[in-house]
Amino acid sequence: MLHVAEAARVSVATVSALINGTATVSPELSARIEQAIRDIGYKRNAIARSLKMGTTRTIGLTVPHITNPFFTDVVSVIQQAFDRAGYAVMLCCTDEDLNTQDDQIRLLLDRMVDGLIVARVGDGAILKRIVADANVPVVLMDRLCEGVDTDAVVLDNQRAVFDAMSYLINLGHRRIGYITGTSDISPMHDRMTGYREALQAAGLPVAEELVRSGNFHEIDGYNATMQLLSLHDRPSAIFSANNPMVIGTMKAIRDIGLSCPEDISVACFDDFPWSDVFQPQLTTVAQPVQAIGEQAANLLLDRLAGNRDAPPRKLVLKGRLMIRNSCRPLGAAVHSVSA
Amino acid sequence: MLHVAEAARVSVATVSALINGTATVSPELSARIEQAIRDIGYKRNAIARSLKMGTTRTIGLTVPHITNPFFTDVVSVIQQAFDRAGYAVMLCCTDEDLNTQDDQIRLLLDRMVDGLIVARVGDGAILKRIVADANVPVVLMDRLCEGVDTDAVVLDNQRAVFDAMSYLINLGHRRIGYITGTSDISPMHDRMTGYREALQAAGLPVAEELVRSGNFHEIDGYNATMQLLSLHDRPSAIFSANNPMVIGTMKAIRDIGLSCPEDISVACFDDFPWSDVFQPQLTTVAQPVQAIGEQAANLLLDRLAGNRDAPPRKLVLKGRLMIRNSCRPLGAAVHSVSA
DNA sequence: AACGCTAATCTAAACGTTTCGATCATGTCA
DNA sequence: TGACATGATCGAAACGTTTAGATTAGCGTT
Numbered sequence: 091m092l093h094v095a096e097a098a099r100v101s102v103a104t105v106s107a108l109i110n111g112t113a114t115v116s117p118e119l120s121a122r123i124e125q126a127i128r129d130i131g132y133k134r135n136a137i138a139r140s141l142k143m144g145t146t147r148t149i150g151l152t153v154p155h156i157t158n159p160f161f162t163d164v165v166s167v168i169q170q171a172f173d174r175a176g177y178a179v180m181l182c183c184t185d186e187d188l189n190t191q192d193d194q195i196r197l198l199l200d201r202m203v204d205g206l207i208v209a210r211v212g213d214g215a216i217l218k219r220i221v222a223d224a225n226v227p228v229v230l231m232d233r234l235c236e237g238v239d240t241d242a243v244v245l246d247n248q249r250a251v252f253d254a255m256s257y258l259i260n261l262g263h264r265r266i267g268y269i270t271g272t273s274d275i276s277p278m279h280d281r282m283t284g285y286r287e288a289l290q291a292a293g294l295p296v297a298e299e300l301v302r303s304g305n306f307h308e309i310d311g312y313n314a315t316m317q318l319l320s321l322h323d324r325p326s327a328i329f330s331a332n333n334p335m336v337i338g339t340m341k342a343i344r345d346i347g348l349s350c351p352e353d354i355s356v357a358c359f360d361d362f363p364w365s366d367v368f369q370p371q372l373t374t375v376a377q378p379v380q381a382i383g384e385q386a387a388n389l390l391l392d393r394l395a396g397n398r399d400a401p402p403r404k405l406v407l408k409g410r411l412m413i414r415n416s417c418r419p420l421g422a423a424v425h426s427v428s429a
Numbered sequence: 430m431l432h433v434a435e436a437a438r439v440s441v442a443t444v445s446a447l448i449n450g451t452a453t454v455s456p457e458l459s460a461r462i463e464q465a466i467r468d469i470g471y472k473r474n475a476i477a478r479s480l481k482m483g484t485t486r487t488i489g490l491t492v493p494h495i496t497n498p499f500f501t502d503v504v505s506v507i508q509q510a511f512d513r514a515g516y517a518v519m520l521c522c523t524d525e526d527l528n529t530q531d532d533q534i535r536l537l538l539d540r541m542v543d544g545l546i547v548a549r550v551g552d553g554a555i556l557k558r559i560v561a562d563a564n565v566p567v568v569l570m571d572r573l574c575e576g577v578d579t580d581a582v583v584l585d586n587q588r589a590v591f592d593a594m595s596y597l598i599n600l601g602h603r604r605i606g607y608i609t610g611t612s613d614i615s616p617m618h619d620r621m622t623g624y625r626e627a628l629q630a631a632g633l634p635v636a637e638e639l640v641r642s643g644n645f646h647e648i649d650g651y652n653a654t655m656q657l658l659s660l661h662d663r664p665s666a667i668f669s670a671n672n673p674m675v676i677g678t679m680k681a682i683r684d685i686g687l688s689c690p691e692d693i694s695v696a697c698f699d700d701f702p703w704s705d706v707f708q709p710q711l712t713t714v715a716q717p718v719q720a721i722g723e724q725a726a727n728l729l730l731d732r733l734a735g736n737r738d739a740p741p742r743k744l745v746l747k748g749r750l751m752i753r754n755s756c757r758p759l760g761a762a763v764h765s766v767s768a
Numbered sequence: 769a770a771c772g773c774t775a776a777t778c779t780a781a782a783c784g785t786t787t788c789g790a791t792c793a794t795g796t797c798a
Numbered sequence: 799t800g801a802c803a804t805g806a807t808c809g810a811a812a813c814g815t816t817t818a819g820a821t822t823a824g825c826g827t828t
Binding site for chain 1: 775778779783784
C-alpha cells in the first residue's frame, strides 16, 4: 500500500480510504490511485488488516471425521454458506480424539478465527473452559456439551431411534442388536435412550448382551457385529447407531455367511446417497444435513453480524426414517436359520 | 505479551526470547515470565506473528467437491499430514466452477497462506497467472494444468481406463457406453484417450453416440445413462469416468426397469468403501487415495521446509482395477433383453 | 476582510509480534 | 588497573494495515 501511495503521490490513508470507501476521495486522486493499484498489482494484505481490525473473516470448523458422509455433507453446506458470506473456513478433523480436538481449537483461536463451529468429541470440560476463555461465538453441532451454554443445532436423536426401533418391533423383531459409539457424547447417549425406551414401550426386555459399543469406525462395527452374531440366541435385527460402522456390520454378515435381509435385518443411523440403488437398500434414519449445516452457519453468521447478547439458541431438528428393504418382517418361523 | 512483560517486570523482547528460545534468559527471569504467562493466561497472537514473520503456517486446499468420496478421502489424508506438521488447512470447494475457484485462490493468497494444493477446475489460464504472481509453492493434485509447471501428483488415468476397458472387452462387450466429465481437465481427457485406445487396440469402432458427457454430478450420470439406454442399439456395458455419476447411472438403470449386471454391466472410476458389501458389487478403478494425499502433502511440506529451487516434480501413480460382480461375461446371446 | 463550515487529504499512532543493535554488568586476562 | 570478551537484557524499529484527529483549501456569510 505504501508503494501504491508513493506511486500515486498520495498518503496511505487516502489509499485506504479509497479501497474501503470509508471517506470520499476526489476523482483525480481516485484515478491516480486506481491506476497505481493496477500498475503495481497491489493486493491488500489480509493479515495486516486482521491484526489491526481484530477480525479475520475466517471461522474454524472441527468435526470428528470428514470421511463420514454425514459430516462430509454438513461440512460442504457450511463451507458454501460461509463462502457466500465472504468468510474462509479452517477445517480440522479431530479423529474422535480429545487431545487432538483440544490442540486444534487452540490453534484456531490463536489464529484469531472469528467464530467456531464444533462437533465436539469426548468430555466437555476442556471445551467448556476454552469456550469460556475465548470470546468468540461458538456453535455446537450434532453434539451438545454439558455445561457449555451456547448456540447449538442437534437432532432429536432419541425420538429418531425410538421410531426406527418401533418400526423393527412392529415387523416382529424381538431381539434387536444395538451397536453404539462411545457413549460420552450426547447423540450416542440419546440414541441409546431411544433404543431402551422403544423396547420398554413394547414390553420387551433390554438384554445387555445385545448392546455393543465401538469407536465409530468400520472395524468397530465389524467386531461388534461378529460378537452379536456369535451369541447363542442371535438377534434377528441389528441397528447401528452410526454409518461407518454399518459397513462393518454388512461385512461381518457377509463373512459369516449370512445375508441381509433374509437372515438378519439391518438398519442404521445416517443415510447414504446410494442407499436407494444398491442391494440391500438400507433402511436408515436420515438427518436433514442441509438444514443442519445451514442452521449452524446461520446461527454463527448472526452472531458474527453483531448479535452477541441474545441468549443461547438451541435448534432441535427431526430425523426421518427411510424405509427400504434391509429389514424383513418376522413371520411364524422366527429367525429360522441355524448357525 | 506487553502485559506479561509488565507483570514479570521485563521487556517484551525478553518474553519473546523466552517463548521462542531465540536467546538465553536467566533462570530468575524465566521463572518470573512463566509465572506471569500462567497468571495472565497469555496466548501468543498468531496473526501478529504472521505479519511480522511473513508466514502463517497455514495452507490452502481447493477441491471441486468435498462430497465426492475420492476428494473426501484425499482431503482427510492431507489434513492429517499438515496437522502433524503444525499447519492449519483452509479448505475451499470450487464446485467445479472456474470463477469460484479463482475467487477462492485469491482469498487464500490474500490471507498469506504459505502454500497451496489445488485440484483445479476449468481452463488453466487464470490459475497459471495466479500461480505465477503468488510466490508461494503450489502443488497440483489429481489434475494437471497446461502451462503451470509446478509440483504435481496425478494418476496414470489413461492406463487405468485402458485396463478397465480391456477387461470389459475381454468379457465380450463390444458396445460400451462411456460417461465422461467435462473434458477440459486432464484426467477426463486422459481417461477418454484410454477408452478410445482400448477399443482401437481390440479392433473395435469408436461410436460417438456411445460417449456422453456431464458435469460430474449424480444427475448428469442419470441423464447420460438414460440417453445411452434409449439408443436403438443399446450398449451392453457402461463405464462412468467418475463416481458421483455412477450413482446416477445405477438409478437410471433401475428406473428404466433393467438390472445390473444381468441386463447391463457397469464399471466406474474411483472406488467406494462399501463396494465390497452391497449388490451389485461395483467393479471400479481404485485410486491410491492414501498415497495421493501423502505425496501431495509431502511435496508441499518439502517446499515449505525451504527446498524452493528444485525443479518441478511430477508424480504419476497407478490405479488398480477392482474386479467385482457388476460386469458379466457376454455369452452367445448378446444383450438379449429387448427394450 | 474576517469568519466559520465543509470536504479532501494527511500525519501519526496503534494492532502484537520479532529482531537488530545497543547497553550494561560481570568476569578474565595481560 | 585497564581492556575486553561474554552473557543477559532492553529499546526501538519494522511488518502492512486502519483510523482518530490535525491540517489545508475552497467557499459562502456577514
